[in-house]
Amino acid sequence: MTISIQSPLKHLHHLLYTEMNQVDTLILESLFSQVSVIEDVGKYLVQGGGKRIRPLLTLASHQLFNPDSVNSQGGCGVIHLGAAVELIHTATLLHDDVVDASVMRRGQQTANEVWGNSSSVLVGDFLFSRAFQLMVKTKHLDVLDSLSNAAAKIAEGEVLQLTSSYSIDLSVETYLDIITSKTAALFAAACEVGGLIAGMDMSLRHHLYQFGHNLGMVFQIVDDFLDYCSNSSDLGKRQGDDFFEGKVTLPVIIACQENINSEFWTSQFAKTVRTETDLQEAVQLLEGSCILRKCREIAKSFEEKALDHLDKLPKSPIWHDLKDLISYSLNRRS
Amino acid sequence: MTISIQSPLKHLHHLLYTEMNQVDTLILESLFSQVSVIEDVGKYLVQGGGKRIRPLLTLASHQLFNPDSVNSQGGCGVIHLGAAVELIHTATLLHDDVVDASVMRRGQQTANEVWGNSSSVLVGDFLFSRAFQLMVKTKHLDVLDSLSNAAAKIAEGEVLQLTSSYSIDLSVETYLDIITSKTAALFAAACEVGGLIAGMDMSLRHHLYQFGHNLGMVFQIVDDFLDYCSNSSDLGKRQGDDFFEGKVTLPVIIACQENINSEFWTSQFAKTVRTETDLQEAVQLLEGSCILRKCREIAKSFEEKALDHLDKLPKSPIWHDLKDLISYSLNRRS
Numbered sequence: 001m002t003i004s005i006q007s008p009l010k011h012l013h014h015l016l017y018t019e020m021n022q023v024d025t026l027i028l029e030s031l032f033s034q035v036s037v038i039e040d041v042g043k044y045l046v047q048g049g050g051k052r053i054r055p056l057l058t059l060a061s062h063q064l065f066n067p068d069s070v071n072s073q074g075g076c077g078v079i080h081l082g083a084a085v086e087l088i089h090t091a092t093l094l095h096d097d098v099v100d101a102s103v104m105r106r107g108q109q110t111a112n113e114v115w116g117n118s119s120s121v122l123v124g125d126f127l128f129s130r131a132f133q134l135m136v137k138t139k140h141l142d143v144l145d146s147l148s149n150a151a152a153k154i155a156e157g158e159v160l161q162l163t164s165s166y167s168i169d170l171s172v173e174t175y176l177d178i179i180t181s182k183t184a185a186l187f188a189a190a191c192e193v194g195g196l197i198a199g200m201d202m203s204l205r206h207h208l209y210q211f212g213h214n215l216g217m218v219f220q221i222v223d224d225f226l227d228y229c230s231n232s233s234d235l236g237k238r239q240g241d242d243f244f245e246g247k248v249t250l251p252v253i254i255a256c257q258e259n260i261n262s263e264f265w266t267s268q269f270a271k272t273v274r275t276e277t278d279l280q281e282a283v284q285l286l287e288g289s290c291i292l293r294k295c296r297e298i299a300k301s302f303e304e305k306a307l308d309h310l311d312k313l314p315k316s317p318i319w320h321d322l323k324d325l326i327s328y329s330l331n332r333r334s
Numbered sequence: 335m336t337i338s339i340q341s342p343l344k345h346l347h348h349l350l351y352t353e354m355n356q357v358d359t360l361i362l363e364s365l366f367s368q369v370s371v372i373e374d375v376g377k378y379l380v381q382g383g384g385k386r387i388r389p390l391l392t393l394a395s396h397q398l399f400n401p402d403s404v405n406s407q408g409g410c411g412v413i414h415l416g417a418a419v420e421l422i423h424t425a426t427l428l429h430d431d432v433v434d435a436s437v438m439r440r441g442q443q444t445a446n447e448v449w450g451n452s453s454s455v456l457v458g459d460f461l462f463s464r465a466f467q468l469m470v471k472t473k474h475l476d477v478l479d480s481l482s483n484a485a486a487k488i489a490e491g492e493v494l495q496l497t498s499s500y501s502i503d504l505s506v507e508t509y510l511d512i513i514t515s516k517t518a519a520l521f522a523a524a525c526e527v528g529g530l531i532a533g534m535d536m537s538l539r540h541h542l543y544q545f546g547h548n549l550g551m552v553f554q555i556v557d558d559f560l561d562y563c564s565n566s567s568d569l570g571k572r573q574g575d576d577f578f579e580g581k582v583t584l585p586v587i588i589a590c591q592e593n594i595n596s597e598f599w600t601s602q603f604a605k606t607v608r609t610e611t612d613l614q615e616a617v618q619l620l621e622g623s624c625i626l627r628k629c630r631e632i633a634k635s636f637e638e639k640a641l642d643h644l645d646k647l648p649k650s651p652i653w654h655d656l657k658d659l660i661s662y663s664l665n666r667r668s
Contacts, residue, residue: 034511035494095459099452118433121455122493125429125462129486132466136478141470144478148466155460160369164451177368 008324009051015321016059019179023055023082030083030130040124041111047088049106053219054089054190055082060318061194061208065201067316070075077138077197084147087131092154092182094124099162100245116221143193150189157181166246167271170253172298180213187216207312211322214306218329221299224249224332228286240279243268249285250295261285296330303330342658343385349655350393357389357416364417364464375445375457379424383440383614387553388417388423394652395542399535411531418481421465426488426516428458433496434579466591477527480656481613484523491515500580501604505588506632513554514547521550541646545656548640552663555633558583561668562620568661574613577602584629585620592628595619630664637664 013020024046031042046146059162062078096102097110098117104110112120128151135147161178191212200208227242228251242249246269256262264285268274286292306326313319345355358380365376396412430436431444432451438444446454462485469481495512498504525546526539534542562575562585576583580603592594597618602608620626640660647653 033490033493035490035497037497038490038493092459095455098455117451118496119493121429121432122489122496125426125458126486126489126493128459129482129489132478132482133486136475136482139475141473141475143468144470148470149461152460152463152467155456155463156367156372157368159367159372159453159460161454162456163369163371202610 008321008328012321014055019059022079026083038126054085057190058082058194061191062198063318064316065195072165075231080134080138081193084131084134084202087127091124091127094120102122141319142196146192153181153185166269168266169287175253183220184213188212208307211306213310214302217302218299225292225295226252228283242277251291254291254294260289342655346390346655353393356413360417370652372457382442388419391524392528395525396532397533397652398650399529414468414472415527418465418468421461425458425461428454440489476530479485480523480526486521487515487519500603502600504582517554518547522546541643545640545643548636551636552633559585559626559629562617577613585625587629588625596621631632
């Protein structure tokens with residue numbers, strides 16, 4: 001597995017190296033099928049990079065409550081859960097790329113470009129089902145409840161995002177609803193199930209969930225404004241992806257709301273196709289305005305909430321890495 | 335809900351009228367979402383007819399082991415399971431229609447025709463997640479195991495079918511593998527979970543599962559040859575759907591294997607588009623040959639296995655209805 005990461009994500013990968021390898025092995029085993037295209041598509045995606053942030057959160061949350069060893073009580077279960085959250089995420093990426101007609105992801109062609117939309121839809125369904133099989137193997141009903149709720153929420157968020165494409169008058173509230181569902185719900189559940197399987201004190205469940213939720217919000221808001229930053233790189237997607245796909249995200253919403261070059265944005269999203277020149281103009285307009293700073297302020301408000309909730313959780317050795325991860329998520333450039 | 339059915343399916347619907355209404359109510363409640371297109375697509379499908387055979391099997395299997403009342407022990411659970419199996423089935427139909435680029439189903443436009451492929455993919459994901467949420471509410475781990483395995487098997491079967499499209503040299507064995515996964519697995523699980531939630535003697539689990547599996551095999555083989563029968567009607571799809579979509583099913587496989595008009599079939603499936611005239615020629619060739627009789631013989635072999643396994647199950651009042659259902663599945667004309 002080749003991962004392009006920066007500290008503290010790198011540090012977490014290092015700390016949880018053995019467990020992450022077990023997660024990877026289990027994911028690859030889960031791709032086993034008599035139908036070769038399932039294995040081909042699955043391996044292409046799983047081995048195609050990605051930060052693996054969700055299984056890292058599951059493993060780290062587990063260690064927060066069970067710092068001695070991931071392989072003691074619940075050890076097997078947490079590896080299953082790490083694999084399950086990554087498979088759910090991978091399944092949603094497959095379907096997203098079909099819906100968005102995306103051609104590139106993480107510097108390589110999307111699966112739908114290589115194998116076609118039909119394979120992507122069906123292999124996505126397979127990965128999703130495999131995730132549920134892994135979850136069921138933990139025999140932990142609270143975990144099943146958490147992840148099945150997250151899965152429904154993700155799908156709801158994706159549909160809401162789809163119906164909001166090209167809607168230049170999207171409100172900040174609706175945008176936050178979309179990213180709560182499509183991103184933060186799985187971050188939150190990934191953390192929550194790690195704690196649940198470690199047998200955490202249930203009075204802390206809310207704080208663990210909210211830590212994950214707010215971290216997810218920071219992560220997605222930053223992802224969305226990096227899409228318009230000329231100095232961002234290695235984002236795991238092309239710069240301008242959202243712009244080209246007609247996805248109205250926070251920078252565009254704030255621009256229109258505050259009437260900053262709103263004619264430009266309205267005309268851009270009224271078109272069915274936007275060019276590279278359009279993107280360069282968009283980037284210049286944003287960088288010359290206060291909009292990216294305002295986006296960052298909104299992300300910062302979620303960073304603060306994530307820190308508040310983390311502060312209620314046990315100060316196990318890994319706690320500081322999770323704290324660093326929050327700041328990293330806000331300040332990253334890629 | 336309007337259902338176009340024949341006895342004994344009608345009789346089962348009559349017997350389980352109250353419980354089926356509860357299943358329908360729960361399905362409609364499950365479609366509730368703040369995102370209106372989810373409700374629109376969901377209701378369009380759920381209220382668009384269909385035989386509801388899978389939840390009927392769940393309810394009937396439950397009554398087999400708990401004949402007094404569906405509302406006694408496990409009553410709430412079985413309604414959840416009936417709704418879950420129908421939602422899984424509906425989700426697969428949504429994705430199937432995208433994969434097959436189908437335009438009509440059950441006499442109405444497909445959801446992908448009305449709302450587009452993207453909505454169908456994402457609403458399918460939502461329904462699938464809702465099904466898991468309902469299953470988790472039963473808190474019955476064997477049930478979760480059974481249905482999550484079925485879901486993975488369905489997806490595997492769909493991919494295998496996709497990679498076999500236009501493969502005129504498909505073997506009977508691979509064809510049976512495909513329908514085992516895409517159809518019989520959910521029939522089998524629908525029965526099995528009904529028995530599990532009723533607290534059946536676990537030594538009978540195998541027979542209940544195999545009854546459902548073999549019934550599903552009969553059902554799908556008959557569906558596939560009715561696609562080529564000029565006197566079939568109300569099939570819930572247009573005559574010739576498989577032919578137009580390039581799906582190589584049992585009649586075509588047997589024709590090629592036995593070298594009966596195999597040049598015709600080879601040339602037809604070498605084309606990307608087949609016309610109504612092509613279909614009429616196909617129907618005439620099949621009706622003038624022994625092929626449909628041979629398909630029926632294969633279906634009959636599964637009918638006999640279904641009867642053998644049913645024979646091992648308790649002779650509760652509903653047992654005879656399940657027996658009649660097997661014969662009906664073989665002999666139906668629509």
